[in-house]
Amino acid sequence: MTSTAESPADRLVLEAVGVALAALPFDARIAVAFSGGVDSSVLLDAAVRVAGASRCVALHVHHGLSANADAWLAHCEAFARERGVEFAARRVEVSRDAGVSVEAAARDARYRALDALCAERGLHSLWLAQHADDQAETVLLQLLRGAGLAGLAAMAPEFSPLGAAAARVRPLLHLLRAQLERYASGRHLRWIDDESNADTRYARNALRHEVTPALAVHFPGFRDALARTASHAASAQRLLDDLARIDLDMVSRDDGRALSHDALIALDDDRALNLLRYWMRLQGFVAASTARLGDALRQLREVGAGGDGHRLRIDHAGHALRSYRGLVYWEAGDSSDPADESALVEREISELAWHGEATWRLPQWRGTFVFESIDAAASTAAAHRDAIPISVFQRALLSARSRSGGERMRISDAPGAPSRTLKNLFQERGIPAWKRDVPLLYIGDELLFVPLLGVNRAVLPAHVSPGESCVTIVWREDLLIA
Incomplete structure (x- = not known):
């Protein structure tokens, strides 16, 4: 299937992959983002040759944007299997929201899926197949869009996005597309061609097919020049980030x-x-x-x-x-x-007579109370600290009220434990001031439940009658409601 003699392109690719591998622990496994195109096919093939198949995992993202997407998935799985490489894939939905390009939405969905696949498998190094031509195109795009330094910094050889499971590494970033194609031809690799790459309605494709060929004629070293621009921008951005961290230490709360x-x-x-x-x-x-x-x-x-x-x-x-x-x-x-805190002085008291409703939507507070019954006979009520006997709800009307200041509750089950102010309890639990404007649940004039704090122990009976059902209450902000 492959030639045994190493070509210059072979040596360049294998050396680049070897440098990236040397930066990892000797037993680290490598995730390779594998679309099936020529670039990622070269990266996966070279990674297997340098690191061994057992250390490589091929990750494929199925966008569903092309009628050929299923065939690409099958091709990628077969390519990985031929080399004895573990293969995993994930299907994603690409957002078509107005104002968001399909390119950007697909890229965002792809990276989220790749990071999730890495997290599931405990992989901490994700290799991407971008190369010098991709870098040059990105810098040009950002220049034309009027991007700042962060945009001009374009693609870093290695970076770790905030909260990501795996660091992203680009072993081939200093190689040309032509060199990767020569490697692929010499190895007789089979790859797929995404038909959308020829569509010059996409900005990157227009640069690739119509602009950079002309630049190569008149400015043969333009790729290196743009790579230096990206490097200078990245250095300047690091200094700005250092300054921002200093300012954030003073300004942050x-x-x-x-x-x-x-x-x-x-x-x-x-x-x-x-x-x-x-x-x-x-x-x-x-x-x-x-x-x-x-x-x-x-x-x-x-x-x-x-x-x-x-x-x-x-x-x-x-x-x-x-x-x-x-x-x-x-x-x-x-x-x-309205902001969450706007109703501190504007909200009217609302009331609800408890009739066993499962949910109580409170648009004034942009959230919902969820009531869940617990069968005492199942021996779960006693074990659930915030279980409220149904008899408590029968004492009086259940109402939701705004905080007025000075409210107190007891959170301890210890006999004779004192009540404490909500302000003190919120502060103790580190709840930000703007999140403390929550509806308070009252039974008659007795404070029963406070979101983020729980049940007021002072209103609960000392013992639950045998066989009596109980209720738990959960407050869910609108953002958390499916």
Whole structure:
């Protein structure tokens, strides 16, 4: 099947893979992102030759975007099996939301799937087959889009995304597409050609087929020049990230989930915008445009730390930027909706007579109470600390009320244990101030249940009657409701 004589392309590819392998522990297994195209076919074949089949796992993502996707999956599995390599695949749905390119959505879905496959198998190194031509195309695309340094830094030889199971490694990044094709031909590899790669309606394909060939004629070293640009941008971005970390140490609150409004707006525009970009990246958000970040900073300066944060109208990635009690944070939802804390003075008391409903939706608080019955005869009620005997619900009306301040509850089962303020309990459990505006459940005038804290032990009977059913209560924010 293969030639035994090593060609120059053979040596270049094997040396590049050997360098990447040398950076790993001697027994580490390697995940190879395997689409079945020429690039990933070369990477998998070379990885097997250098590391051995037992250390390699081929991971394939089925996007379902092409009528040939099933055939590609079968080809990839057969290719891996021929080399004795473990193979795993995952099917994904690619978002077709307005304003999001199919390319970007497919890339995002692919990386999420690959990371999940790595996590399932305990793999900590994910090899990707991008090469020097891909790097050059990415830098050109980012330049044409007006991207900042992070965009121009393009593809790093190795990086570890925040929260990802595996570090991403690009062993072939300094090799040309032509060199990989010569390796594949010399090894008589079979690969698939994605028909979408010829569609010049996609920006990257237009560059690949119409722009870079012309550049190669007039500027033969353009790939190396663009790679140097990416390297310089990456170095500059690292320095900006170092500065952002220094600023974040001064501005961060609640383990980085919020920022001090005063400290943020005390920074000059450049440092504040750099900090916002870095902070949003830590939160797992996609990058925001310069215009959106500039507008966010302008509005934060206008409202001031003690001003009306409800006038903020900044939405990004399904979240709204909020300012409340001197803190700036992101909340799931739309900025046109009231913030969670807005009803501290505006909500009316709502009441519900308990009739055994399984769920109680409270749109004012953007959440739902879920009631679940527990059969005492099954001996589970006594074992469940927050089980409430059904007789408690029969004492009076069950109502939901806003916090007014000064409420107290007892969380200890110890006889004679004192009650404590909700403020003190929230602080003790590290619950951020803006998450403390939750509906309190009352039986008549007795506080029964507080989301995030649990049942008030003071209202529970000392003993549950034999055979009496009990109920547990769970508060679910809208974001958690399927």
